[in-house]
Amino acid sequence: MLRLLIGNKNYSSWSMRSWVLMRELGIGFEEQLVRFDSFEPDSEFKSALQRVGGAGKVPLLVDRDLVIWDTMAIAEYLHESHAGVWPADSRARARARSVCAEMHSGFEALRSHCPMNVEASLAEAGRTIWREQAAVRADVARIEQLWEDALAEHGGPLLFGAFSYADACFAPVCIRLRTYALPLGERARAYAQHVLALTSVASWMEQAAAEHDFRPFEEPYRRGAD
Ligand SMILES: N[C@@H](CCC(=O)N[C@@H](CS)C(=O)NCC(=O)O)C(=O)O
CATH class of the missing domain: 1.20.1050.10 (Glutathione S-transferase Yfyf (Class Pi); Chain A, domain 2)
Structure with a gap:
């Protein structure tokens, strides 16, 4: 099962992009909310993301042992296995x-x-x-x-x-x-x-x-x- 790490839904516009893409296309995933805080290097937010990998920002997509960061990379990864991410033409x-x-x-x-x-x-x-x-x-x-x-x-x-x-x-x-x-x-x-x-x-x-x-x-x- 894919896992998507996201930030606060009220504020996290980048998280929203990957989440909406997956939900709208019916791609199954578990979501994990990492609450926004100061974003200081020693913050809870950064520590939680560091434990997973990536660039210390949300969203992060985790597929077994593979961690994909950045919304464009997530869209391209999903495009390889799911129709509808990009137009067919x-x-x-x-x-x-x-x-x-x-x-x-x-x-x-x-x-x-x-x-x-x-x-x-x-x-x-x-x-x-x-x-x-x-x-x-x-x-x-x-x-x-x-x-x-x-x-x-x-x-x-x-x-x-x-x-x-x-x-x-x-x-x-x-x-x-x-x-x-x-x-x-x-x-x-x-x-x-x-x-x-x-x-x-x-x-x-x-x-x-x-x-x-x-x-x-x-x-x-x-x-x-x-
Ligand atoms: N280029 C990245 C931007 C991701 C991004 O900036 N996410 C924000 C939340 S919406 C974040 O994690 N900020 C934490 C920080 O700037 O340290 C993407 O497309 O995923």
Whole structure:
């Protein structure tokens, strides 16, 4: 049985990507939550991960004695044994890998100003961020363009028609857009709503909202859980 080590569901956007991918494709796994803490070298979080292997971050996928770290490597490993991780058509697959790679290495402004927080409603912080941070506006414009191009080429409702890792990869972005109530065009909004309604995404969000594990260092905008 595969084992997936993840962080707090309310905050861990990278964990969410692998978890949603596996759940949506019906790939069986046991999950192990490693609670976020300070991330200091001697923290509980780092010690727990060190005992398993990898780079000291979540998610981590463990298949017997094999430890796979980093979401892209996890997606590629699962692709070798399961259909549906990437689109079947090679052109669409190349494009899906491109958009995921861009997400993986980019959108720094959106990620740092709008950290994922499933349970919070931060529309007011979102309005300030939107007004003051041109780089966040640029990130969202680029994301909308990526989405619209893929939706136009493949007909929706998901980026490459049917579900693929690309949708799991952008699921935390859909949550950020919702938490911070950032403005979005019609087509992008419909896509984000579709992603949020996926069974796997809805159940991650439900479990995240039930966590009630307020981690102050992940909370630039709140003093406590509402
Ligand atoms: N590039 C990595 C990023 C993983 C990552 O940054 N995970 C965060 C949690 S969402 C983490 O473990 N942070 C701990 C740290 O930065 O020390 C991936 O794609 O898996």
